Amino acid sequence: MSSLPIPYGRQSIGVADIQAVVDVLKSDWLTQGPTGERFERTVADYCGAAHAVAVNSATSALHIACLAAGLGPGDILWTSPNTFVASANCGLYCGASVDFVDIDPRTYNMSVERLEEKLACASRQGLLPKVVIPVHFAGQSCDMKAIARLAERYGFTVIEDASHAIGGRYKNEPVGNCRHSAMTVFSFHPVKIITTGEGGMVLTNSSELHENLVRLRSHGITRDPALMTGESHGPWYYEQIELGFNYRMTDIQAALGVSQMARLSEFVERRDHLAKRYDAALIDLPLTCPWQHPDTYSAFHLYVIRLDLGRIGKSHREVFEGLRSQGILVNLHYIPVHIQPYYRALGFTGGDFPEAERYYRDAITLPLYAGLSEADQTRVIETLRSVVGK
Template identity: 65%
Template sequence: MIPYGRQSLDQADIDAVVEVLKSDWLTQGPTIERFEAAMAERCEAGFGVAVCNATAALHIACLAAGLGEGDWLWTSPNTFLASANCGRYCGADVNFVDIDPLTWNLDVNALEHKLENAEREGKLPKVLVAVAFSGQSCDMRAIAELSRRYGFVVIEDASHAVGASYAGRPVGCGEYADMTVFSFHPVKIVTTGEGGLVLTNSPERAEHLRRLRSHGMTRDPVQMDAPSHGPWYYQQVELGFNYRITDMQAALGLSQLNKLDGFLTRRRQLVARYQALLADLPLTLPTPQPEAESAWHLYVVRLQTERLQHSHRQIFEGLRAAGIGVNVHYIPVHLQPYYRDLGFAAGDFPQAEAYYAQAISLPLFPAMTDEQQDFVVDQLRRLLTDAQ
């Protein structure tokens, strides 16, 4: 089976983790700080706060933005559940903005129209989670302008976009987002096994994020309401969580970061081959945007189902039967039973629903060979030819 994505590990990664295993620190040690600093430097950001996974990162980013009961969080329906669930964790209401039919990212024109209506109704969002789907940023400049006009906090969910750039600067630099979240799951661009990170340029927000990931505790006398009892002393000054990452994971992340440029180069080579090899088939291929250089976590095609006799599911299952581990990213979040119970229904976000009915994620990972890719293309061509 050729998977749709997989980690790329080598002896250097193994050695980095073993070095930590032989050290005095397995967690809450110096390797975490080195990893945070390296990520911040790579992304031209002020501060990085590493946590156990990207869902935790989204949660504490929302809390650091002040999101709570009575507030609204908006995001794209074409994303993983966590981009919306993070708002619910904070007690906020959640709504969605439909996607652009070309980029499959949040549609800025739809966002502007929805904001105009929300202002009249007194239901403007406190937070917008802008998802960099497949590794390509949304139109972040336009989103930042709307955030200044309507007063919401922008969190870029860049879980797919480690190493991507927008408007000539690294995703995560904070020029157009108040906070940026990355994921280090094994199928992502670089991995720590599990893990996530929040980037911010605000020292106050970074300190708040650090407290939130560790039970709301502080050892800083400035943040305490009474004098310290001694060197052992700490206070819990707010309700936080145990969202800490380990030094073992951070060591793997540091080692992986050394190979990021190579990973990106190979992903982009494979994407260029896909774009050329698939151009004559009844498919809608991804559309790169001029200001956004994607990290290409995913390579998604849309079946032109109106030209095919076979269904979306038949093509998908045919590829699986051929030993190709295709997937679908994503089932629109508003169609999940939990969100339907909150009042959402089929037809609410038609672009996201139309996309879902056609989308297939093809294999894409740095260790994928040209021969494997040729096999994927040949099998897809066979199935689509039979379906016409």
Template identity: 60%
Template sequence: MIPYGRHSISEADIDAVVEVLRSGWITQGPATPRFESLVSSYCGADYGVAVSSGTAALHLACLALGLGPGDALWTSPNSFVASANCALYCGASVDFVDIDPHTYNMSVTALRTKLEQARSQGTLPKIVVPVHFAGQPCDMKEIAGLADEYGFHVIEDACHALGATYEDQQVGNCRYSDITVFSFHPVKMITTGEGGVLLTNNKDLHERAGRLHNHGIVREGLSEEGGWFYEQHELGFNYRITDIQGVLGISQLSRLNEYLSQRRELAARYNRLLEDLPLERPYQEAGRQSSWHLYVVQVPENSGWTRQSLYEELRNEGVGVNVHYIPVHTQPYYQRLGFQYGQFPLAEAYYGRALTLPLYPGLSEMQQDHVVASLEKFVGSDESTRGRRIE
């Protein structure tokens, strides 16, 4: 089975991990702070805190910004559930902003309309979390402008977007946000097994996130006591990563640009090979460069086959297609919170036709050809939708 995504582990990665295992620094050693520094430097941010997952990074970001009971967080329904769950972990409420039908990211137009309504009702959010879906950056400059106007904080959920660029600058520089978070899950741009990082240009946010990811404990500035001394200043969590993960991240980061180049070449090749098939290929906004975490096509409406049938046929052919994402507000847990089908129709319409094709470093041209040949076998070419692409 050709998976939709997979990690790439080299002998250099293995050697780096083995070296740490032999060093005596298995948990909290020099590798993790070095990894934090390297990721921050790559993205152009001042500070970084490496944590146990992208979900942990989202939770810490919310806590660092003071999200709590009585507050609200808004995010995109087209995301993994963690983008919304982080608000509930803090005792806050969550709501969603429908997506742009071109990029599948949060719609700035929908956000502006929702903010106008919320201001009149006294229900403005404390935090908005735009999600860089599939690796394509959101309209961050416009979102930052709305943040200034309406007084909310911005957390960029860039878990798909390490290496993506916006206005010729790396995503993660926090120019238009308070905090950016990344994930290092095995199918992401680089992996630490499980892991994530929180980036910011704000020293206070960095220091608070640093405390919170380590039980709320402070050791610095307590010189009047012995070196063994520490104080817990607030209720924190064990969201640390180990030096084993940190050194794997360092080794992986050294090949990030190579991985990105491979992903972009494969995406460009898909665009060419799929041109004559009745599928909508991913739209890319001008002035942005995707990291191509995912390559998502849309199946046409009113055809002789459905997304479900195509999914099943392709998997029978050994093509491990997937679907990203089931809209968060349609999940049973969120339905019990009062969300309903039909509230975010563009996200629901997108989901009904979305299909993620295999894309990862190491996917061979022969494997990619098999993916395309399998698509051709089942969808053929339909003159009415040939080469259709959202513009």
């Protein structure tokens, strides 16, 4: 059995992926060419969405999705505290204020019950959010049908942060079809399900939102005469009609994405298989394995356990460092956003979202990726068993 360190996640790059990138490098288009559009169409078709806009990161995707939704100064965005900071920062980029909704104790996603309670209170105070971003933590979809019903009642826009969840399903339909949201965001960072190196994408069924997203991705520039304010001066003419950004994805990245999409189902099936092996092997240990809602099929970006520290007789840190000292490079997803120093300075404090804080005190992310061998997974399991003393 190998003694090399086992990371919590890593990319799977094959010969076809390398050739796809080489082919683009030999072509006439390195960026803003046909491969980018092909990648968008491939993902949109897989998910069953009408439109897709590829960008240079999921953070950029969240930013322009919020802008396309009209989020701005004086508005409010709500998201989950159990996420990477980008899910909240995107609201601040737009000049809006940010708040959080505590998580469900079993799925670790945004709690629909807490969301409904908070909306009722915010409605009485006249402080309803303009945008709510549910985060499909670890690859498992939030209860989007329930969230969509609340969006209709209270008038907010839903943007799904599905950075963990491409290839996952909700009510037997692909995550990303935007059936219950205005937009869905994916990430293609190397530790995600598929990768473009860095990269992200926004999916939508709205032609108007799609047009806005395309402009915002590229400086707010248009060549559409119907949107221009002045007379065209010739075929070279364009106008900047709003403040946009350079968030474009290169064709080099998109080529890798198209190639990776051919193996998406294989990647997710492998992750599911490995997750089930963990479930079976860890059943007798003093910990909780991830619970899956029957309405969902997780893409299993992450496999997170909760430690029963009282039964283990060790601290969270001792278990974490014990695993790392033996080459099992576990991680922790996530430190609740509201207790980060920047957000504490905005007025948040410990105790604001107790379920997310309880989760943080005993969660550990185990290695899980498509290329993880069963032998290496067995090493993870045996090491975990020795560290927790069972």
